Amino acid sequence: MKNILFFLGKGGVGKTTSSVSLAYYLARKGFSVYLVSIDPAHNIFDILGANLSKNDEAIIAEEVDIDAYVENFIKETTNKMKQTYKYLQIINLDKMIEIMKYSPGMEEYAIMYALKEKVEANLDKDYIIVDTPPTGLMLKIFALPFNSKLWINKLIKWRKKILNARASIANINPSAIREDLPLNENEDDVLKELGIQSKIIDFMTNLFKNKTTKIILVLNQDLLSIKESVRIKKGLDSLGISLNLILLNKKGLVNTTDINISFKNLFKDIPIKEVPFLKSNFLDKNTLISLAELWADAVICN
Amino acid sequence: MFKQIKKFINSFIEGFKQQSTSAIELELHEMENAFALICFASLMGMPSPPSYVGMALLPYLEYEIQLMIFKSSRLDDKLAEFFALGDI
Numbered sequence: 525m526k527n528i529l530f531f532l533g534k535g536g537v538g539k540t541t542s543s544v545s546l547a548y549y550l551a552r553k554g555f556s557v558y559l560v561s562i563d564p565a566h567n568i569f570d571i572l573g574a575n576l577s578k579n580d581e582a583i584i585a586e587e588v589d590i591d592a593y594v595e596n597f598i599k600e601t602t603n604k605m606k607q608t609y610k611y612l613q614i615i616n617l618d619k620m621i622e623i624m625k626y627s628p629g630m631e632e633y634a635i636m637y638a639l640k641e642k643v644e645a646n647l648d649k650d651y652i653i654v655d656t657p658p659t660g661l662m663l664k665i666f667a668l669p670f671n672s673k674l675w676i677n678k679l680i681k682w683r684k685k686i687l688n689a690r691a692s693i694a695n696i697n698p699s700a701i702r703e704d705l706p707l708n709e710n711e712d713d714v715l716k717e718l719g720i721q722s723k724i725i726d727f728m729t730n731l732f733k734n735k736t737t738k739i740i741l742v743l744n745q746d747l748l749s750i751k752e753s754v755r756i757k758k759g760l761d762s763l764g765i766s767l768n769l770i771l772l773n774k775k776g777l778v779n780t781t782d783i784n785i786s787f788k789n790l791f792k793d794i795p796i797k798e799v800p801f802l803k804s805n806f807l808d809k810n811t812l813i814s815l816a817e818l819w820a821d822a823v824i825c826n
Numbered sequence: 827m828f829k830q831i832k833k834f835i836n837s838f839i840e841g842f843k844q845q846s847t848s849a850i851e852l853e854l855h856e857m858e859n860a861f862a863l864i865c866f867a868s869l870m871g872m873p874s875p876p877s878y879v880g881m882a883l884l885p886y887l888e889y890e891i892q893l894m895i896f897k898s899s900r901l902d903d904k905l906a907e908f909f910a911l912g913d914i
């Protein structure tokens with residue numbers, strides 16, 4: 525697995541700016557970098573439009589269209605359904621797409637799937653930097669493979685039991701089992717699909733737990749951001765995922781000595797780096813690199 | 827004469843075969859029914875496993891869904907099913 529860096533944090537703390545500054549820093553050091561935003565409300569190009577062309581130096585930057593992934597998944601399923609359930613061809617399934625798009629869990633799945641596809645396609649790069657959606661959604665994405673793995677493993681076991689029972693009955697009394705039903709594991713489409721899902725899940729759990737994957741929590745010195753960061757840490761702890769760096773961004777924006785003390789106690793096991801608040805509305809490439817220089821060594825292996 | 831005896835014995839064998847698998851068949855149908863129910867657990871108000879797992883399997887579960895609907899329609903007759911199983 526390549527060096528993959530995730531930037532997490534509350535909305536507006538500076539995840540995108542930090543991820544882009546690291547991308548520039550690494551590119552200047554001669555590394556090839558793939559920078560991807562999986563935030564449905566992405567803004568890599570909005571913030572750095574003037575700075576970062578789509579293929580700047582050694583950086584390939586991309587904003588993933590999550591809605592397109594959701595639609596694609598639903599369309600693929602609908603097409604498969606039309607092939608299996610022939611009588612559905614007279615019903616207009618397309619109308620259902622709009623409703624299914626907003627089913628719980630669909631967005632998380634689409635993001636997880638997109639992430640897998642993008643990481644796999646860019647394994648030739650030295651570094652992959654992932655700018656993530658704000659806390660709530662990202663924690664669900666982290667939890668999804670672990671939660672799904674549990675269920676998929678159980679479903680695979682269950683399905684194998686069903687196939688065994690079918691085969692045993694068919695062996696004694698063939699007329700008791702419908703002819704078109706699969707009897708062995710190689711013929712069963714359900715088991716095949718569960719196998720595909722299982723591979724995706726394994727890839728993601730490996731990705732999140734691999735030693736070369738670094739998770740950087742960006743936060744500001746305000747109480748809301750700190751409280752949310754504590755929730756992120758708790759959520760990740762419960763999944764066995766560890767944080768590699770706390771990036772205290774926009775330091776000096778608010779004068780809060782009391783918060784600072786409690787903040788340092790909360791994250792005492794994790795390295796903390798500080799990035800000062802800059803008044804300028806527009807950060808040019810050199811400024812961004814100089815910001816990354818303050819902390820990048822803490823997460824860069826080479 | 828020989829053919830008639832053979833036919834008579836075969837009908838016995840068939841009868842035994844059916845009787846020997848009927849309990850496993852019932853268990854199998856329950857497993858298939860429960861498999862479909864779990865895949866679409868949100869139908870019962872339980873959003874787990876994640877709905878995309880159910881959706882990914884949906885195209886291949888025609889038989890199990892039919893069975894699930896059939897079983898659900900007979901839920902009020904569970905006692906009769908139980909007696910039938912015990913051959914009472």
